[in-house]
Amino acid sequence: MLQIDQLDIYYGMIHALKEVSLEVHEGEIVSLIGANGAGKSTLLKTISGLIKPKKGDIQYLGSSIAGKPAQGIVKVGISHVPEGRRVFANMSVEENLELGAYLRKDREGIRQDFKKVYDLFPRLFERKKQLSGTLSGGEQQMLAIGRAIMAKPKLLLLDEPSMGLAPIIVKSIFEIIEEINKEGTTILLVEQNANIALSVANRAYVLETGHVVLSGAAQEVRESELVKEAYLGGH
Template sequence: MLTINEINVFYGNIQALKGVSLEVNEGEIVTLIGANGAGKSTLLKTVSGLLKPKQGTIEFQGKTIAGKAAQTIVKAGISHVPEGRRVFSNMSVEENLDLGAYLRKDHKAVAEDKERIFKIFPILLERRKQLSGTLSGGEQQMLAMGRAIMARPKLLLLDEPSMGLAPLMVKTIFHTIEEIRKEGTTILLVEQNAHMALSIADRAYVIETGHVVLSGLAKDLQEAEQVKAAYLGGL
C-alpha cells in the first residue's frame, strides 16, 4: 500500500532522514520505534505532505505522493493524527468530528461514521456538545483519532498516541488501534512505548538518527537483544 524508497528530508541544513526505505502492506499495523529525535515524526509528516523530501520516492497504492499538497494526500486516503493530539479546543467534540469529514460529500455516510465513532469511543458520545479543550488527555486522543477516521482513510498515521496518558488509558488506546485495523484500516504507528507497539504490530522498523537500523516481524524484534537493551528496558 505504501512504499517509501531512499528518502532524504532536511530541516534547513540539518538532515533528519537519511535514505529511509520502508513499506506498509494493506491490512497491517506497522510500527516505527526509536528514541526522541530519531526521525519518526518527520517520516510521518513527510508521508502526509507536511514536509517534502529532498530526494527519494513515496508511493501510495502505486501513485507518487512525495511533495504533493497535504489536502491531496488526505483525498487519496491518508489521515494523520499528529503528536500532541491538536484538537480544536474552542470547538465541541462533534464539531471536531465534523471537520474530519470536511472533504466528504456523502452526508448520510458521514452521519453513519459519526455514530460508529461514538460506538468505538462511548465517552465522546457523552461529551459530544462539550468543548474539546476541556477534555482529559486521553479523551482528546480519542477525539483526534475519531476525527481522522471521519475522513475514511485507507491508511492511518498515528504519532505517539500514548504520550502523556495514564497506563489504563494507554491500554484502551492500543485496544482501539487494534479494533480500527479489524475494521479495515491500515496503520503506520509511531510510538515510544516500544513494548506496547510491538505487542500489536505485525512488523516494525527501528530508526536511529535518521536511519533505519533494524526491521522485521514485530514478534522477532521483541526478542532481539539490540531492541531489548535499547527500547524494552532489558526485558
C-alpha cells in the same frame, strides 16, 4: 500499499532522515520505534504532505505522492493523527469530528461514521457538545483518532498515541487501535513505548538518528538484542 524509497529529509542544515526505505502492506499494523529525535514524526509529516522530501519517493497504492499538498493526501485516503493530539480547543467534540469529514460529500456515509466513532468511543458521545479544550488528555486522544476516522482513511498514521497518558488509558486506546485495524484500516504507528507498539504490530522498523537500523516481524524485532537493551529495558 505504501512504499517509501530512499527518502532524504532536511530541516535547514540538519539531515533528519537518511535514505529511509520502508513498506506497509494492506491490512497491517506497522510500528516505527526509536528514541526521541530519531526522525519518526518527520517521516509521518512527510507522508502526509506537511514536509517535502529532498530526495527519494513515496508510493501509495502504486502512485507517487511525494511532495503532494496535505489536502491532496487526505483526499487519496491517508489520515494523520499528530503528536500532541492538536484538537481544536474552542470547538465542541462534534464540531471537531465534522471537520474531519470536510472533504466528503456523502451525507449518509458521514452520518454512519459519526455513529462508528461514537460506538468506538462512547465517552465522546457523552461529551459531544463539550468544548474539546476541556477534555482530559485521554479523551482528546480519542477525539484526535475519531476526527481522523471521519475522513474515511484507508491508511491511518498515528504519532505517539500513548504520550502523556496513564497506563490504563493507554491500554484502552490501543485496544481501539486494534479494533480499527480489524475493521479494515491499515495503520502506520509511531510510538516511543516500544513494548506496546510491538505487541500490536505485524511488522516493525527501528529508526536511530534518521536511519532504519532494524526491521522485520514485530516478534523478531522484540527479541533482538538491540531492541531489548535500548527500548525494553533489557527484558
